[in-house]
Amino acid sequence: MEKDNRREFKIGQLKTLVILVAAIVAIGIGIFYFQEHYTVLMKSTTVCLECIGLG
Amino acid sequence: MANIKSKFKRHDRNRNLFQFIFTLITNSYIVGFFKGRIYQGNSKFVCVPGLNCYSCPGAVGSCPIGSMQAVLGNRVDKVPFYVGGMVALYGIVGGRYTCGWLCPFGWLQDLLYKIKLPKGFRKFRKLKGEQYLEKLRYLILVVFVIILPLFLVDFTGLGSPYFCSWICPSGTLSGLFLMAANKPLRDIVGLLFAWKNFLLALTIIGSIIVYRPFCRYVCPLGAIYGLFNKVAIYHFEIDPTKCDNCQACQNVCKLSIKVFETPNSTACIRCKDCIAACPSGAIVEKFNLKLKEPAPLKI
Numbered sequence: 314m315e316k317d318n319r320r321e322f323k324i325g326q327l328k329t330l331v332i333l334v335a336a337i338v339a340i341g342i343g344i345f346y347f348q349e350h351y352t353v354l355m356k357s358t359t360v361c362l363e364c365i366g367l368g
Numbered sequence: 369m370a371n372i373k374s375k376f377k378r379h380d381r382n383r384n385l386f387q388f389i390f391t392l393i394t395n396s397y398i399v400g401f402f403k404g405r406i407y408q409g410n411s412k413f414v415c416v417p418g419l420n421c422y423s424c425p426g427a428v429g430s431c432p433i434g435s436m437q438a439v440l441g442n443r444v445d446k447v448p449f450y451v452g453g454m455v456a457l458y459g460i461v462g463g464r465y466t467c468g469w470l471c472p473f474g475w476l477q478d479l480l481y482k483i484k485l486p487k488g489f490r491k492f493r494k495l496k497g498e499q500y501l502e503k504l505r506y507l508i509l510v511v512f513v514i515i516l517p518l519f520l521v522d523f524t525g526l527g528s529p530y531f532c533s534w535i536c537p538s539g540t541l542s543g544l545f546l547m548a549a550n551k552p553l554r555d556i557v558g559l560l561f562a563w564k565n566f567l568l569a570l571t572i573i574g575s576i577i578v579y580r581p582f583c584r585y586v587c588p589l590g591a592i593y594g595l596f597n598k599v600a601i602y603h604f605e606i607d608p609t610k611c612d613n614c615q616a617c618q619n620v621c622k623l624s625i626k627v628f629e630t631p632n633s634t635a636c637i638r639c640k641d642c643i644a645a646c647p648s649g650a651i652v653e654k655f656n657l658k659l660k661e662p663a664p665l666k667i
Contacts, residue, residue, distance in 0.1 A: 329460060329599045329657055336456035343450025349439055350450055354413040356438035357422035357430040360406055360553075363533040364423045364434060365543025366564035367556050 372647060376620070379644035383468070387475035394418070395472065400425030404549030415451055417458045418471030419589050421532075424542035425549075432458075433513060433589050434532050434539075441517035441527025455589070459596030463603065467583055467590050468637035473538045474583055480575035481622075492578050493624050501585045502635065508535065509588035531588060533560070537568040579622040583637065594634035602638075602655050604631035611650035617642035627651060 343349040362368035394416045397407035407428050416429035432455050439448040458466055467474050485491060495501060512535060517527035532539050543564075547553045574581040583590045597603070606628055617627035620641050625633045627642045631651065643651045 325599060326657055329601060332456060332460045332596075332599065333601075336453045336460055339449045339453030340457065341453075343448070343453055347445045347447075347449060349445060349448065350413040352439055352442055352445070353415065353430050353435045353451065354410065356435065357412040357427075358406070358408040360546065361421070361423045361434065361529070361532065361539070362556075363529050364421050364536065364539035365546060365553075366533075366540050366561040367543070367553065367558070368528070368533055368560070 372645060376641070376644045379640065383639065384475075384478070386469055387472075387478065390418075390470050391472040391475055394420050394429055395424060395426030397426045397428050401545055402549060404546055404553070406546070415454045416470075417462075417466040419473045419536075419538050419587060420471070421536070421539040421542040423539060423546060425546050427542070431538075433536075434529055437513055437517040437527070437529035437531060440514060441521065441529065443525040446518060455592055456596075459593045459600065461601050462593075463597040463600035463632070463638065464590060464593045464634075464636060465600075465602055465638040466593055467587075468639040471583075471589075473541075473587075474580065474637070476541075477571075477575040477580045477582060480572060481579050483576045485576065489577075491576075493622065495578060495581075504585045505587055505591040508586060509591045513588045534563075535567065535586065537564070537571045537582065540564040540568040580637070584623070584635070590637075594636075597632045597634050597636060600632075601657060602653070604636075604638075604643075605652045605654050606631050607650045607652055610648045612648060614647065616645050616647060617651060620645035 400406055404425065406423060406425055409428065411428050412422060412430050414429050415432040415435050416427075417432070419433060420427055420429065420431050422430045422434055432451055435451045436448050436455070439451055440446055481491075508531065512531035516530040519527070520530070521527045540561075543553075543561075547557075571582050578584075604627070611628055613628060615626075615628065618624065621627060622639075622641070623635050623637070625636055625642075627633075627636075628650070640653070643653065
């Protein structure tokens with residue numbers, strides 16, 4: 314029982330670490346490879362007519 | 369008892385103040401409200417954690433859900449690495465902490481819920497079919513935020529932000545601020561605007577009667593963050609040596625979560641009302657990778 318509990322706990326810990334690293338890597342890929350932040354910047358600096366119900 | 373009541377009141381006031389300050393920070397382009405225009409500076413490439421429309425005149429950051437649809441509806445790079453990564457980062461660090469403390473639209477609903485109803489009317493903790501309604505936000509996330517912008521494209525290959533266009537009341541509210549000081553925008557209102565205002569009115573009235581209906585049943589961002597609650601670095605733990613199953617946490621929770629059983633439920637917005645109300649201090653906030661070994665189970 315205790316062994317199972319520890320195993321489950323370690324898996325939970327690993328999941329958190331993997332997601333954290335994956336998120337940081339994804340941000341890096343998005344910025345440095347795809348320049349995705351420019352897409353975001355371009356979209357967000359023009360009035361989004363769809364968002365306000367005019368599109 | 370009086371001590372807990374005053375502690376609870378203080379906690380509520382502090383949370384409101386925190387939400388107000390964060391809303392002010394992320395919407396600090398005050399000039400925009402008077403001139404009827406939006407901020408166009410470089411800080412807008414950063415996605416803010418909460419649902420904060422980038423068409424709000426004050427917004428100095430980008431809405432993650434709007435940005436995600438913009439990338440998915442793009443002609444070429446259709447995988448939202450950057451936006452997805454940002455959302456995952458916010459989620460893995462705080463889970464739904466954003467919903468309870470950092471989201472301006474969540475704060476608005478909190479304020480609306482404080483409005484007292486006239487005699488003869490009552491507020492509801494749960495709606496009929498709550499378990500099905502809770503799933504609606506996942507459906508909205510998959511259909512309106514991912515599938516439609518990705519596949520329903522125009523002749524140039526561009527997809528629209530369908531969640532923003534057809535559903536999001538946060539955008540409608542931002543639009544009202546923008547239109548108030550911008551006559552050319554007022555001149556092009558149509559049927560879609562009427563539909564979105566109907567949804568906004570429904571959300572406002574609903575928020576007075578039910579606690580945070582938009583967050584519970586509609587918000588795709590809350591749906592994503594909720595999935596992180598169980599694995600987030602910031603989480604709740606129950607100290608079994610202190611908890612005496614008095615259920616004070618569940619009674620005070622406006623979302624009726626059995627905190628003593630599921631402290632990291634996907635529905636929990638981390639408002640921390642339960643912590644303030646717990647008479648024995650059994651609910652503990654943790655900010656770690658759970659590096660400590662768990663205590664052996666008592667058999």
